[in-house]
Amino acid sequence: MPDLRARLVEVGVDLVTREGTGALSLREIARRAGVSHGAPRRYFPTHLSLLAAIAAEGYRGLAARIAALEPHAPPRARVTALARLYLDFARGNRGMFELMFRHEVLRGNDVGLRETSRPLFRVLVDLVAAARPDVARPAVVAGALWANLHGIAQLGQWGSLQMVLDSDDLEPLLDAAVTAHLGGSS
Amino acid sequence: MPDLRARLVEVGVDLVTREGTGALSLREIARRAGVSHGAPRRYFPTHLSLLAAIAAEGYRGLAARIAALEPHAPPRARVTALARLYLDFARGNRGMFELMFRHEVLRGNDVGLRETSRPLFRVLVDLVAAARPDVARPAVVAGALWANLHGIAQLGQWGSLQMVLDSDDLEPLLDAAVTAHLGGSS
DNA sequence: GAGAGTTGGTAGACGGTGTCTACGGCGCGC
DNA sequence: GCGCGCCGTAGACACCGTCTACCAACTCTC
Numbered sequence: 001m002p003d004l005r006a007r008l009v010e011v012g013v014d015l016v017t018r019e020g021t022g023a024l025s026l027r028e029i030a031r032r033a034g035v036s037h038g039a040p041r042r043y044f045p046t047h048l049s050l051l052a053a054i055a056a057e058g059y060r061g062l063a064a065r066i067a068a069l070e071p072h073a074p075p076r077a078r079v080t081a082l083a084r085l086y087l088d089f090a091r092g093n094r095g096m097f098e099l100m101f102r103h104e105v106l107r108g109n110d111v112g113l114r115e116t117s118r119p120l121f122r123v124l125v126d127l128v129a130a131a132r133p134d135v136a137r138p139a140v141v142a143g144a145l146w147a148n149l150h151g152i153a154q155l156g157q158w159g160s161l162q163m164v165l166d167s168d169d170l171e172p173l174l175d176a177a178v179t180a181h182l183g184g185s186s
Numbered sequence: 187m188p189d190l191r192a193r194l195v196e197v198g199v200d201l202v203t204r205e206g207t208g209a210l211s212l213r214e215i216a217r218r219a220g221v222s223h224g225a226p227r228r229y230f231p232t233h234l235s236l237l238a239a240i241a242a243e244g245y246r247g248l249a250a251r252i253a254a255l256e257p258h259a260p261p262r263a264r265v266t267a268l269a270r271l272y273l274d275f276a277r278g279n280r281g282m283f284e285l286m287f288r289h290e291v292l293r294g295n296d297v298g299l300r301e302t303s304r305p306l307f308r309v310l311v312d313l314v315a316a317a318r319p320d321v322a323r324p325a326v327v328a329g330a331l332w333a334n335l336h337g338i339a340q341l342g343q344w345g346s347l348q349m350v351l352d353s354d355d356l357e358p359l360l361d362a363a364v365t366a367h368l369g370g371s372s
Numbered sequence: 373g374a375g376a377g378t379t380g381g382t383a384g385a386c387g388g389t390g391t392c393t394a395c396g397g398c399g400c401g402c
Numbered sequence: 403g404c405g406c407g408c409c410g411t412a413g414a415c416a417c418c419g420t421c422t423a424c425c426a427a428c429t430c431t432c
Contacts, residue, residue: 004409026390036411037390047390103284103344114349121350137358143347144338144362148330151337158289161329163300164307172323176330180366190380212419222382223419229380233419375431382425389418396411402404 005043007033012054013096020095021102024051048104058096059116062089066120075130076182082124083149083174090153097157101150121146131182145181152177191229193219198240199282206281207288210237234290244282245302248275252306261316266364268310269335273360276339283343287336307332317368331367338363 011033015023026047027037044050069081090097124146129138155161156170165173197219201209212233213223230236255267276283310332315324341347342356351359 025388027388038392038412039410041391042409098289101340107344113346117346118350139351140358140362141366143351144334144359144366146350147337147341147347147359148334148363149337150341151333151335152330154287154340155333155336158293160299160303161333164304164332165325165329172326173330173333176326176367177334180327180330181362211417213417224383224421225381227381227420373432377428377430379428380426382423384421384423386421387419390416392413392415394411394413396409398407398409400405400407402406 004033004035004039008040008043008050009053009057012050013057016054016095016099017093018095021099024054024099026050048107051099051102055096055100055102056113056116058093058100059113061093061096062086062100063116063120065089066123075127076178079124079127079131079145079182080175080178082127083178086149087153087156087170087174090157094157097153101154128182141181145177148177148181149174190219190221190225194226194229194236195239195243198236199243202240202281202285203279204281207285210240210285212236234293237285237288241282241286241288242299242302244279244286245299247279247282248272248286249302249306251275252309261313262364262368265310265313265317265331265368266361268313269360269364272335273339273342273356276343280343283339287340314368327367331363334363334367335360 008029012024012029015029015032026040029050030037030040033039040050044053065085066082069078069085071078073081121142125139125142128135128142128145132138132141135141152161152170152173156173161170161173162168194215198210198215201215201218212226215236216223216226219225226236230239251271252268255264255271257264259267307328311325311328314321314328314331318324318327321327338347338356338359342359347356347359348354
């Protein structure tokens with residue numbers, strides 16, 4: 001049974017997608033991996049660092065999906081696709097998404113997150129620059145757009161938006177956000 | 187020492203603003219309130235319900251500040267002021283903001299949150315409708331705008347936006363968001 | 373005014389958690 | 403062949419949330 005480190009992360013990913021963040025106790029992960037509760041400490045000095053490694057797997061997965069987006073579509077369509085993908089990811093991976101954007105997890109994951117989010121953000125900036133050549137600082141628009149997507153995903157996750165909108169469909173919101181930041185109609 | 191219920195909430199609010207969400211254990215709150223760890227159970231059946239009551243205080247505070255916004259300014263200026271207030275609240279009350287928008291806390295706080303967020307959202311919808319009489323469904327725009335503000339506050343809270351933007355100033359983002367959803371220039 | 377019942381808090385037990393430390397077995401290199 | 407370092411175990415510790423038994427004080431009733 002080699003590579004306990006990798007197995008712990010794998011078990012954690014499995015656990016969080018199957019049972020949510022509540023199941024991610026150090027001892028439970030160790031139990032499912034078939035080792036004693038002290039074993040993970042060999043590879044992860046603290047519970048949080050293990051959670052961060054699990055979350056990092058989530059970042060990688062999200063990054064991979066974004067990287068796999070149709071690269072030859074027009075910028076506007078690509079942004080829409082990216083937005084939809086972001087929302088779908090949040091919806092389809094509730095536990096993982098929650099874990100990925102947990103304050104404490106992010107705290108200890110500074111460098112790891114930076115490595116994955118910076119290139120992703122660069123993609124978004126380029127898309128915005130291509131879709132709106134008129135705007136002086138595309139990074140600002142890209143940041144605002146990203147925040148918008150994230151806000152929709154987050155608020156949508158726990159139903160706040162659905163509550164005030166009296167609708168379960170977040171698609172109009174998504175269109176509104178893309179249209180707002182990219183200008184023009186859909 | 188009457189009204190232990192209120193005192194527990196008060197202690198909790200104090201504790202979360204002073205030391206963050208990590209200090210909000212049931213036993214610690216009871217300790218600071220000068221009662222045994224079993225006492226809170228008389229008023230809050232579970233730890234989460236106490237946290238929800240503390241968070242509710244946060245909702246009330248935020249609602250009060252929003253309600254105190256200059257009511258006679260033009261809609262566009264009011265939206266900008268509201269956006270700034272939302273961000274300032276998140277920045278100035280990190281622990282409380284974090285608590286207020288915790289999945290588990292929101293879960294059990296469904297009705298309480300609904301009561302405060304719905305009227306607030308209505309204010310925003312009216313502002314959007316006033317600022318953009320052309321738009322057919324102001325609620326959708328208001329929802330997207332709210333998500334945008336929340337995303338900026340959330341991502342800004344843990345420095346993600348600052349990281350990708352290489353800047354600590356979120357003001358341009360805020361302006362970009364308001365301008366995007368309300369149209370026109372600042 | 374005395375007794376009963378309710379209210380509001382205490383104290384301790386239980387299972388669970390994260391962290392830490394001492395220990396053991398195994399394999400590899402000298 | 404043997405020491406040593408790596409990797410995992412086992413148990414202790416303090417803390418946590420929940421639950422239950424108890425108790426003191428107050429109120430209500432006859």
